[in-house]
Amino acid sequence: MRADAQRNRERLLAAAEAVFLERGAEASMEDVAKRAGVGIGTLYRRFPTRDALFAAAYSDRFLSLAAASHARAETLDPLMALRRYLEELVVHTSVYRGLAASLCAMLESGTPGCEATSKEGKRLLKQAQKAGVVRKHVTFDDLVAVAMATSLATEQDRDPAKQAGASTTQVTRLIGLFFDGIALGAGDR
Template identity: 65%
Template sequence: MNQEGALRADARRNRERILAAAEAVFLEQGAGAALEDVAKRAGVGIGTLYRRFPTREALLAATYNARFLSLAAASRARDDGRDPAGALRAYLEDLVTGTTLYRGFATAIGTVLQSGTPGCHATTEEGERLLRQAQASGAVRPDVRFQDLVCVVTAISLVLEQEGALEQGRAPEQAGASPPRVRHLTDLFLDGIGRR
């Protein structure tokens, strides 16, 4: 292997180590974990981490890329004649549930989805498609934008994180999302954006 090929292989290994470390650290400490902890766990310098991922949101987007791709694929796969409002509801529930995986991820989801990774692009594209369908069917008001959906996903996720901590007597960083509560809050939101 020539020197350039060796450098590329080394960079690829560093990237993989950083992503694996980020996954572990974000699961343990939340999305706001110190990036120095990620670099240390990956066995790389903080400069190496920042060369690959210049912002926290870029690292979150890359770490979450496969999950976003799966979310979009699952949404497309179940779009088998489901009513447009139901398809949008299922997508939003999945996005809320996914957003609660890393504590504090909800506060960055809007920026993360603009990161340009394949997963972010697929998730955004799918949400926009489902929103257009729901609007065309008359189930959703025409003035609703995808960014409005992201704001609501953020709000629901933050509420679930806090409620989970209070209900279970745990610190907010240990909270999880209850599927019935996700459905309830999503339904409330969809009722609010329905055509009057």
């Protein structure tokens, strides 16, 4: 990538971060381009869709989530490792108000962070199923759907004057309800 193109990309990502933090995921793409000091055509050449911009802006966060989950998983039982991963996915997805609706598209975008997060979630799910603590029919798409639903539910309760992010107490409670449904008890095995 040419140096000027790389600078434009970096400015667009920094502007997207600032605009989405201020106004949520529904902020206009024109506002992002204006904040970056580039034309709307430049934005759409780099990021043809809003979801592509979200995925690129979020890639580093998702890389961090995947790395932390992977490092922590060795110290937890498989069910708890999967549960913590899902809780963190919800909290990360709640940074921009309204981002949850794009979670599935983001995770399929192919950015390094989105790929790492998906790979880690699938690994943890398979590990929990192999250990016999999660029902075999549960899929990674089910986890993503629950993360989206939980993010949407918890963002409604946030005080907009505070830093964006879900209430961890409510996230923990809602994810716990989901895990009560997918976990296999001793009588289920």
